[in-house]
Amino acid sequence: MTPTREVYFNITHVWVMYAILAAALAIFAQGWYGLWRRWRMGQPAARTEPVRARLLRALRQVFSQQTLLKRYRAMGIFHALFFWGFGVLFLATTVVFIHEDLKIPIMRGWFYLIFQSLIVDLFGAFAILGILMAFAHRYVYRAKRLKPDTRDDALMLFVILVILTTGYVIEGLRIELTHDPWTAWSPVGRAAGALLAGALSTEAMRGLHRATWWFHAAVVFGFIAWIPYSKLRHLFTSPANIYFQNLEPKGVLQPLDMEKAERLGVSRLEQFTWKDLFDLDSCTECGRCEVNCPAFLTTKPLSPKALILDLRKYMHSMGAGGAAEPAASVQGEEASPLVGPVIREDTLWSCTTCRACMEQCPVMIEQVPKIVDMRRHLVMERAEFPDDLQAMVRSLEARAHPYPGAQASRTDWMQGLKLTDLAEQPGAEFEVLFWVGCAGALNKRNQEVTRALAQVLTRAGVKFAVLGREERCTGDPARRIGYEFLFQQLAQQNIATLDRFKVKTVVAACPHCFHTLKNEYPQLGGNYTVLHHSEFLEKLVAEGRLKPAASESGAVTYHDPCYLGRYNGVYDAPRELLAAGGGAGCAEPEWNRGNALCCGGGGGFSFMEEKSGTRMNQNRAKQLLATGAETVGVACPFCMIMLEDGVKSVAGEKNVQVLDIAEVLERRTRS
């Protein structure tokens, strides 16, 4: 006898089920149609091609569940169990459909025994295990990031549990009633059947089977209909969002065509791209974006999760035709129904653009570009800035550096060093341009770093030059605060200067300059080989041009700058430099690499006073000091400023110094 089973052995009036299914599917389709009409309000975005590459990447990322498994072991296992359990059950249903409705008899033989019986039986159990873990996580351990708990959340988990358990009840009863000879292949179902058979008569079992079967079907169909109306929609939107992910270098903001753009930034929801709107419906409300958010952790008025959910709620509240008219409080041509009424200005001004939220988000929602888009509206269309930023912007406009009141000149740090300054010697030969950056030139503490780096480069025999007073701000702070216009002006001037001196390779001492020069200047026609000083120095050490001595000081820890690590994936070079020559090596803080906590200096924050909540730099300093290190290694001038201050205020009696990796190397290469 070929192993198989009768699909509707105990069920009559099967057409009723099909009728309910049809109704459920209609509701389901209606829901998706409504969502689709809202996404369609958005602006064009090139996020669908190349199809093959996107598909392969998305399938790999979705089916491996890698993001979650890698970062969140326990919850990753839960989600994988759940994901695979549901995936297999869905396949099993498809098999039934092919077998019964298409009348292609595939549900038989070894395939029936191994897949349809054993694997399905086990994965169902995995899914139950997953759901129980989810319950525990939410209601026993009460994970903070999942707050607030909604009735929907509880109901969803409960419904899924009901579907899974009633499935086993049905399977068990069928096994008992049909005296299934292949029960060895359905261990969980058999156990359930045996349990019920012990308590019930055959007639009762038959009745229970029929009732449970209908109940199960009704709940499943209700569940299906519910999907597009709840966050269950992420079953579809999350994988799709991963397909639509950004394939450009990370953290690159989209340029605006200043001449042609009709509007600058986003002041109405429909001015976001369709992908931005799709993001909103992809959110699973998992709250991971909050876990490493420096603003959220210091109780500033920004939660990346709330930002997305507020936007989503607003999108769902409006008709598919576009935004309602602006609230009465904002009048005039720059009135916005979105920026202010839905997303508060101080929320937008709380972001350091550190990308921690985007790094964490398992479904690749892009929070930072949305924040910058709305900042663009505030800054360029309304000319509204926080007070501190006004002074910074005015200084950038008048003097091309963001330090109002600076008493130093760009070349003060060079005193006593013999360097090639292209502003003074325009024809001088050089191989590498050392991009100093405004902080490195004008901030007192960072001038020391700049000198150390220049000395190390000299020791290694690098033929390098600096731009001296010809260097301008790369425009990074302008771009991150949304002042794209000023960014482009500064960038174009710098590109003209770099091209005039025929610069090919740039070594930047500031990760913000580095990121902007490397990844964003190509948008404006500036193409150079750009290295961060950690990469370049590591190369010099590897080539034997620098031979650092072993570290004499105690333990060293290292703080990953956002724009070096998360933005550009440079994690190892600075660590290798700290370990070069032997010595204590690098003691990792609890949060490191992609999970590193921002010092609080990015996105314009280096130029703003933190007006609310606790201090971001102190939070990070605490983590770094917890390693017991006596030296905190940094690789970014903003981190230097923020963390020196932070370490000082939390270190107490302990003497902890903050050093740039260039300074560490300079000390170890003194002959």
Next chain:
Amino acid sequence: MKNVVALLIAAPGSLRRTEAEVLSAARRLADGLGGRVTAVILGAADESWTADAAAYGAERVARVEHAALGSYQAELAVEAARQACLALQAEVCFVPSSTYGLELAPVLAQKLGAAVVADVTAAAGDAATGAVKITKPVYGGKANSELIARQAPLVLAMRSRAVAPVEKKAGAAAEVMKLDVQLDAALAKSTIVERKTEAAGGARLEDARIIVSGGRGLGGREGFALLEELAGLLGGSVGASRAACDQGWVPASWQIGQTGKKVAPELYLAVGISGASQHLVGIGGAKHIVAVNKDEKAPIFQAAEAGVVEDFKTFIPALIQAVKKHKAAEGK
């Protein structure tokens, strides 16, 4: 040039430092030129002003009292000053470096056909040539300019607090005269409808003996609360740099510098002030400058006689404790 006029604008109470500076500048210049000083008192000032003007070296005191000069009104004050200068054949006229004096200076100069220079730090006379050498800082105090005036008339406004008052000779005699002017009340084109006194965190900054002052480095209003506590303890006033005022952390009237108040305290304690030249211009008259700054290379340390390199957030509370301790020890 021999005939030097010190123009004083009446104010309630006795003669103040502002007027003493006008008289002293005039006295010193007249000494150089071998000339004489006439103090012109516009409006109904206290009787004591006459004797005080004489004590500061005026050989002659001309009181211009007219019903229309009750309280300062720009057009009437200028017209009265013009008539007085003409009647006295003034060759050099010093005006006070006050709001009213500086408002009046260019208009008066124009009516007299006089050359006019304000914000002067030194005016030296040469008896042989009759010329006046004028020193005036420019470019926010980064440079000094020197001008030589050989022709009368000349209207000068000294920089506030840049002139140390001459020694006061009590009981010095002076010729006192009443000067009549013809004023038509219809000349007045503006009316002062409201006056508001807004003291800095203590005494009037120009008169304060001790000033604790904060700048951009304070980072916000909260920093100034610390300074106020310290100033209260020292019996001083609180001032600020332009950067701090522009940020709105403290009122503009606290501003010290080229474009704010010029001060001459015994002690100027600069906290979180980098010391841009525009600021140093305002504290040139301070006897002792002491600075607190995180940045050891801040230019304020070049102007200060003593300094502490430290974050004000940790230093000022410590200093408050140290001062309390010192006071307690003295109290015993």
Next chain:
Amino acid sequence: MHLVVCLKQILDPELPPGEFRVDAQKKEAVRGSASLVISVFDENALETALQLRDAAGQGKITALCVGPESAVDALRRALSLRVDEAIRIREEEFPALDGFGTARLLAAAVRKLEPADLVFCGREAGDWHGAMVGGLLAGELQRPFVSLVAGAQRAGEKYALRRQTDEGWETVECAAPAVVSVTNDDANQPRIPKVKDNMMAFRRQIPAWGAAELGVAAASLAGPNAALEFASLYVPKSERQCQVLGGENAEEKAAQMAKKLAEIQVL
């Protein structure tokens, strides 16, 4: 309501002292790589005028600048802040201008622009600190002059001008036409232009008026200050030795400081 704002373009006053040089022959600062900016109080003056217009809901603002070709940048900035007209007065046609000459040129321009209710100037320029042009301009135009204004409002037919005094503040009421000089306050910090306005400003032609347009001969501009001899311009040396009060921590340094304060007898 027609408001005229006089702007001056000057060498960036925030130029670090290390980069500041003077040309002792020409008796002026060396430009070097420094930027040119609108004199700070003139920016406050412009902002005060803009606020007055904003509050009134109507009115025209004209910006004037006596300066060389580069001064169009200053006027563009004013246009980007939505002044209605911007006019350059060709400084190159009038050599050796002093405060009197500048005032006469501006007066000629204002007469051409009449009716002009209020004329705004900064209290002093950030380079020479003459602090004279406002008053002289008022004299030329035979209008009342109110100095150190930080805010202006309409008060019926008149204007209420809030101005700084030695003791605090006072409000001066004055009928138009008048000339006011403006000082800085946190209430009149210059705004930043909207990008759209900024780009529009770049497309505007800026007329330049010279001797012919103004009907003023260069020779007629010399005022009494022309008789002053500009003897020298130099960077003063300051060699003050600062005693660094050291210590291991803030407490020790504070103790040192208290000692110092007692020494100089303020404690």
